[in-house]
Amino acid sequence: MLSTVITRKPVRVAVASIAGLGLAGGIALAADAATGTIRTSGASLAVRKGPGTSYAKVGTLAKGTKVDIICQTTGSSVKGTYGTSNIWDKIGTGRFVSDAYVYTGSDGRVAPSCGSTPAPSTPGGVIGNNYPYSGQTSGVDPWNFYKGQCTSFAAFRARSVKHVGFTNSYKGQHWGNANHWDDAARAAGVTTSSVPHVGDIAQSDAGSFGHVAYVAKVNSNGTFVVEEYNWAHPEHYGTRTVSRGSAHGQFDTFIRF
Structure with missing residues (x-):
């Protein structure tokens, strides 16, 4: 993101930022030094691998914890103690709050820009089952797909790996059953291809409702490994190696978010 959207934080303007000061109370400070204190309503604050809520959670920090802010960057907007901000503070390698x-x-930035932010990870192999609704076979997920279905898992992968705000109404389209995802993607202007790449959502129209899966690996012989839900094991996770095609169990469209 190139823009910064901040709702003013009303109670944080008590003192000036130490960034850029040469001396404070006679003690020399580094020009880029910055510190902060975690202020929540009481719950611990999630530490993320990158600057956004869709990045993996790598830890938590308790209210009152002091942190050293290495640099700051922009990411997803969050509403918190000090209003709404899309500024994220890097507090360590692969650690952002x-x-x-x-x-x-200060209401403004207090540390230098991080420059290029960590690219969302696109795995080169099977990730494993980290689907948050594993074992749940009823109800609707926050993206408005039925839990335990292939569509819910594929939506989760698109959101967590590709870091897009995908929902059942993404870009004004109703994505619905898996056999409609290719049409919805084209109508939404999302890239589709006949050749799989790691990170794609593989799609098929075969069967009553179609099927979607996540492409985790592409092999040199043209086959590819998918992760999926509700295929070999109803409403459960699985992986398999498949080839391109329109037959039952194959995929012929690859959606590239």
Whole structure:
């Protein structure tokens, strides 16, 4: 993201930022030094692998924890103690927290820009079953697909790996059953291909409702490995190696978010 969207944080302007100061109380400070304090309503604050809520959670910090802010960057907007902000504070390698929950003494940036942010990881192999609704066979997920179905799992992969805000109404389209995803993608202007790439959502119209899966690996012989739900094991996770085609169990369209 290139823009910064901030709702003013009303109680954080008590002191000036130490960034850029040469001396404070006679003690020399590094020009880029910045610190902050985690301020939540009481719950621990999630630490993310990258600057956004769709990045993997790598830990938590308790209210009142002091942090050193290495640099700051923009990511997904978060509403927190100090209003709504899309600034994220890097506090370590692969460790980011939302600035909306960090008291720094300033409403603005207090540390240098991180420059290029970590690219969302696109795995070169099977990830494993980290689907948050594993074992649940009823109800609707937050993206408005039925839990335990192939569509819910594929939507989860698109959101968590490709870092897009995918839902059942993404870009004004009703994505619905898997056999409609290729049509919805084209109508939404999302790239579709007949050749799989790691990170694609593989799609098939075969069967009553079609099927979608996540492409985790592409082999040199043209076959590819997919992760999926509700195929070999009803409403459960599985992986398999498949080839391109329109037959039952194959995929002929690959949606590239």
